[in-house]
Amino acid sequence: MNETLTRTLSGAVYIAILVVCSLFSPSFITLFGVFLAIATIEFSRLTDLNRWTSLGISAFFYLLLAVITPASTLIALGFCLFVFGVLLWWLFSDKRQAPIPGYGILIGYIAIPISAIIWIPNTTGIFKPLTLLGVFILIWANDTFAFLFGKGFGKHKLFERISPKKTVEGFIGGWVMSLAFSIPVAIWLTKEPVLHWLIIATIASFFGTIGDLIESKFKRSAGVKDSGNIMPGHGGILDRLDSIIFVAPFVFLFYQIVTYVS
Numbered sequence: 001m002n003e004t005l006t007r008t009l010s011g012a013v014y015i016a017i018l019v020v021c022s023l024f025s026p027s028f029i030t031l032f033g034v035f036l037a038i039a040t041i042e043f044s045r046l047t048d049l050n051r052w053t054s055l056g057i058s059a060f061f062y063l064l065l066a067v068i069t070p071a072s073t074l075i076a077l078g079f080c081l082f083v084f085g086v087l088l089w090w091l092f093s094d095k096r097q098a099p100i101p102g103y104g105i106l107i108g109y110i111a112i113p114i115s116a117i118i119w120i121p122n123t124t125g126i127f128k129p130l131t132l133l134g135v136f137i138l139i140w141a142n143d144t145f146a147f148l149f150g151k152g153f154g155k156h157k158l159f160e161r162i163s164p165k166k167t168v169e170g171f172i173g174g175w176v177m178s179l180a181f182s183i184p185v186a187i188w189l190t191k192e193p194v195l196h197w198l199i200i201a202t203i204a205s206f207f208g209t210i211g212d213l214i215e216s217k218f219k220r221s222a223g224v225k226d227s228g229n230i231m232p233g234h235g236g237i238l239d240r241l242d243s244i245i246f247v248a249p250f251v252f253l254f255y256q257i258v259t260y261v262s
Contacts, residue, residue, distance in 0.1 A: 062115055
């Protein structure tokens with residue numbers, strides 16, 4: 001089968017499953033539990049962690065964070081942001097291996113962020129799946145148009161050492177189009193203030209790009225092209241979640257701030 005067709009069909013199936021399951025709370029929690037398990041296995045391969053130990057740790061944190069108290073949420077997010085900070089430093093360093101223990105990265109980079117994804121539709125205490133779908137739409141818009149603008153107009157490399165194909169022009173194009181998509185998402189999908197979604201679009205573009213670059217460095221350190229092969233033409237689940245992993249904690253924090261000040 002033609003590679004482009006394979007990639008298109010695989011991506012369409014992924015999006016359909018994500019959209020349908022996200023509309024209902026039980027299937028939504030189950031889906032991201034499955035995503036977490038697959039992402040954990042893929043990450044353990046990249047970092048030579050024990051698969052079963054990694055799965056046990058991720059399952060423990062996913063179940064724990066599903067019923068977490070507000071104070072514990074802040075502790076979990078604090079550790080997550082600490083790990084993100086270390087990984088950001090690692091991204092710009094010449095070091096091949098991340099400077100903190102692998103299971104610590106697993107918790108802060110995989111288990112807590114994917115758990116934060118399931119917090120987003122419940123920030124007001126009422127299950128609002130369209131909020132999460134809006135975030136995914138902005139990430140997809142950013143990724144798609146960053147590729148198109150980069151291919152059509154890209155001249156200046158964004159971070160050639162880690163991702164040779166990413167360009168500054170592509171990043172700006174993806175950000176602008178994410179901002180454009182945030183307006184209909186706010187007005188027609190979530191019915192929330194446009195300003196809120198312009199901020200979320202910026203979060204999605206900036207932190208989504210960082211998440212993509214960090215996962216690329218993990219793959220380069222492991223000497224592989226993709227994190228897995230479960231999605232023909234796309235690679236692994238971690239390849240699909242690399243942006244939302246970095247975006248979700250910041251979107252959740254944004255909603256907490258908005259709730260607190262309103």
